[in-house]
Structures are given as structure tokens and as C-alpha cells.
Amino acid sequence: xxxxxxxxxxxxxxxxxxxxxxxxxxxxxxxxxxxxxxxxxxxxxxxxxxxxxxxxxxxxxxxxxxxxxxxxxxxxxxxxxxxxxxxxxxxxxxxxxxxxxxxxxxxxxxxxxxxxxxxxxxxxxxxxxxxxxxxxxxxxxxxxxxxxxxxxxxxxxxxxxxxxxxxxxxxxxxxxxxxxxxxxxxxxxxxxxxxxxxxxxxxxxxxxxxxxxxxxxxxxxxxxxxxxxxxxxxxxxxxxxxxxxxxxxxxxxxxxxxxxxxxxxxxxxxxxxxxxxxxxxxxxxxxxxxxxxxxxxxxxxxxxxxxxxxxxxxxxxxxxxxxxxx
Numbered sequence: 001x002x003x004x005x006x007x008x009x010x011x012x013x014x015x016x017x018x019x020x021x022x023x024x025x026x027x028x029x030x031x032x033x034x035x036x037x038x039x040x041x042x043x044x045x046x047x048x049x050x051x052x053x054x055x056x057x058x059x060x061x062x063x064x065x066x067x068x069x070x071x072x073x074x075x076x077x078x079x080x081x082x083x084x085x086x087x088x089x090x091x092x093x094x095x096x097x098x099x100x101x102x103x104x105x106x107x108x109x110x111x112x113x114x115x116x117x118x119x120x121x122x123x124x125x126x127x128x129x130x131x132x133x134x135x136x137x138x139x140x141x142x143x144x145x146x147x148x149x150x151x152x153x154x155x156x157x158x159x160x161x162x163x164x165x166x167x168x169x170x171x172x173x174x175x176x177x178x179x180x181x182x183x184x185x186x187x188x189x190x191x192x193x194x195x196x197x198x199x200x201x202x203x204x205x206x207x208x209x210x211x212x213x214x215x216x217x218x219x220x221x222x223x224x225x226x227x228x229x230x231x232x233x234x235x236x237x238x239x240x241x242x243x244x245x246x247x248x249x250x251x252x253x254x255x256x257x258x259x260x261x262x263x264x265x266x267x268x269x270x271x272x273x274x275x276x277x278x279x280x281x282x283x284x285x286x287x288x289x290x291x292x293x294x295x296x297x298x299x300x301x302x303x304x305x306x307x308x309x310x311x312x313x314x315x316x317x318x319x320x321x322x323x324x325x326x
Contacts, residue, residue, distance in 0.1 A: 006062065009183045010174040021181035028178050032154075032186055039156040047132045048159035049139060052146045052321045055160045057153025059190060060173065060183040062267070063244025064166040065200035065212055067113050067287075068307040070150045072210075074121050076314045077146060083123075085144035087134035088151060090114050090127030091268060098128035098137040107291045112268060113150065115290045131158040146321060153194075154185055161324040162317055163194040166210075168245065169201015196316060198309065208310040214252060215304045220289050220296035229303070232281055233257030240276060240284040242269030249285055252303070258283075276300060 008015045038044045056070050070086060077084045090099070090111035101110050101118040110127045118125040124142040128134030131152050138147055152158060153165065167173070173191075174183045191197065196208060203209040217232075219225035237258045241249040242265035250262045265275070269288075273295040276282060282300050284292065289302035 005180075006183070008175075009177075009181075010171050014175060018175060018177060018181040022177070025178040025181040028180070029187060032178070036156065036186075044157065046157055046159050047135070049135050049147060051135075051139065051144070052162070052324050053135065053149060053158065053160045054146065054162040054164065054317060054321070055149045055152050055155075055158075056164045056166060057149075057151050059153070059165055059185060059188075060168070060171070061179065061185060061244070062168075062183065063248070064168045065210060065307065066166045067117065067150060068212055068305060069164070069166055069198060069210060069309065070148055071117060071120055072307040072309055073148055073314070073317070074117075074123055077148075078123075080314075080318065082146050083144045084146045084148050085124035085126065085138045085142050086117055086121075087126050087128065087131055087138060087147055087149050088114055088117075089129060089131070091151075098126060098130075098133040100137065100141065101125040101127065108270060112287045112290050116286050117150070119290070120286075131155045162196070162320045164196045164198055164313075164317070165191065165194040167197060167199045167207070168248075169199045169203070171245070195320060196313060198313065203310075208313045210307055210309045212248075212252075212305050213308055214256065215306050217283065217301045218286075218289075218304050219298070220293045220300040220302060221298060227301070230256050232283070235259065236261065236280060238263060238278040238280060238282045240271075240282060240288060241265065242271065242288050243267055243285055249303070253283060 008017045039046060056066055058064050058066055074084045101114045105115060107115050114125050114127050124144055126134045126137050131149060135147060173188060176188050178184045198210050199207045200210050214229040216229060217227040234257055237260060239250050239253045239260045240263045244267045246264040250260055253260050271292050276292050284302050286302045286304055
């Protein structure tokens, strides 16, 4: 999808490029609709786990804040005495078979998000190209009582008990067209079929609000070395981001008072040492940091973030989980 396609997706009016791509979007809609129908009719098999499954996913491509919400849910469910495990695809990792993340796992093997979640939470994190294989691995090898799928809203072979859709509060659904003319993976009507919509930003009626909060700056070379988030206020920094929506990260650093030199990279970009070699202080996302720490220097930092979510979301999720168990 190269260059500035997202500017066309999120423009207020239909551009020449999106108009040109509309026939391909209609074909994509037909494929998506037929696939969903075949699952509903039972032509394609669906696996239902004996454990409750909570899916946290996107309707749009690109970053919405899904992974911070997964981390938040794990921590909140633990506080209620539950033992959650995470399954995910391990996007951009080379290992596609069901595989549990460990302290020795590298981002190029299991994906950057999997490493971040494991290191942050210390819970069972299982990656697999097919979510069903990852779920079966959890059932057979992990001591847990609820499974959270990071992404997988469109992975219909995996039955689910709770669906949480995460929206970017600023970009929302863009031009509301399906790929490639727009950012949608499924038609807009899918929004009405999920259990909960969580908006990263200001929610609309019927949605739960989530706000991403910067917590601290952490050294890539020594994660016990930290600074307050405003440590570089009034100073020039190089900000690096290989995520779905890098502008959100750059804007956060600007709001923290930094004079930001922006360095956007493709989502899940695997960095080389040359990519992160600049004079002065360098700040990146935590997802990028796990791929850079082996050649990091003292001037490399990442911004650790957390999600603040409406308290009522957890209660609503627990009601559905408990109802399923009965």
C-alpha cells in the first residue's frame, strides 16, 4: 500500500485514487461476505474452546491502540483472580507454528508485539498463524482460565465469547470503503455486531473510552534506567516509529514538549543499526525498541505507555465471560 494511500483513505471526500480503486473494493467485499456466509452455514469449520475467548481486534488496518488494551485487560482480569493467556498471530515473526513466547524469544521469531506483551505482563503468550492451533496449545500446556486474542476479529475459524473492536478516535472509519479504496477489513455494518466498541480518544454514544498515557522513558540498554516522560521537554530529539499510525506517537512526543524530528518507518519494520544512528537523543516506541536493543547506545530511549479505560468495560466483559461459563 505504499506512499500516502492513508491520506486518501482518511480524506473527507472520495479522491481520484480511491475512486479508481473502488471496483477492487467491491470485489473484496464480495469475497469477505462469501467467506463469512460459509462460516455461518457451517461449510467452514469453527473451533470452540472450552475456555472463554475474548477477541480484541480492528475493523481498519493500521494501529488503533489494540495491544495496550490487551495489556490492560490482562492486568484487570488478574486483579479479579483470573489467569488469562494471550494468543496472537506473531505478525512479521518467522515462526508460524503454535509457539509459546519465552525470555529467549526474539522479535524476528515471534513478532514485536508478542515480545512486548510477554515482557510487560509475564503471562502465557502463544503465537500461531492459525489462532485455533494457538488456542489448542494454550489448552494443553498453559494454566489459564480465559484466552485473549490480540487481533483476530476476522479469524472466524475461532469461536469467541466476547468481541471488542478498537477504533482510532481521530481517524475512525475513514472514507468507510473496504480495501484497497479504504481502510476497512469488513463492511461498516460489522461495527453493530461486536459486543463492545472501545475508542482510543473521545468515544461516541454507546462506546467505551480509552486514553493512552505516557508513563516513563526507558533506556534500551538498561531497562532499570528510566526518566520522567517530560525529561526532554524543550530539547530536540529524533523520534522513530515503525507502527501502524506513527503520527500518533510523534504527536505525543510533541505534546511532551519535545522539538521532534520525525522518522516514520513501515509497520513492523525490522531496524538495522544504521536506522537508529543519529546525533542527540533518540526516542522510539516500545514495540520498536525490542528490535533495536541489541545495538542500542546510551542515547536510545523508548516511551512506555499504558491504557486508561472506562471501568465499566471490565464489568461488562466479566458478565459475558461468567455467563458463558454457566
